[in-house]
Amino acid sequence: MRNQFGELIASEIYCPKCKVAQPVRERLLLVLLDGELHEYVCVRCGASLGKRKVTGTHGKPGPMNPA
Numbered sequence: 001m002r003n004q005f006g007e008l009i010a011s012e013i014y015c016p017k018c019k020v021a022q023p024v025r026e027r028l029l030l031v032l033l034d035g036e037l038h039e040y041v042c043v044r045c046g047a048s049l050g051k052r053k054v055t056g057t058h059g060k061p062g063p064m065n066p067a
């Protein structure tokens with residue numbers, strides 16, 4: 001079993017606009033406290049096909065909320 005947008009690096013994702021699986025580009029969408037949110041974008045039409053959260057980029061856990 002695999003998650004569609006899990007840890008697996010996606011090379012092709014089905015694009016509902018192109019009606020076919022397309023190679024995707026990964027771009028940085030948002031920087032979070034504990035990682036980064038990346039977005040998969042269809043290289044053909046530019047549609048957003050999914051998101052992936054990348055954690056551990058700083059090599060340590062994020063700050064705990066003091067409250």
Ligand SMILES: [Zn+2]
Binds near residue numbers: 043044046
């Ligand atoms: Zn597309």
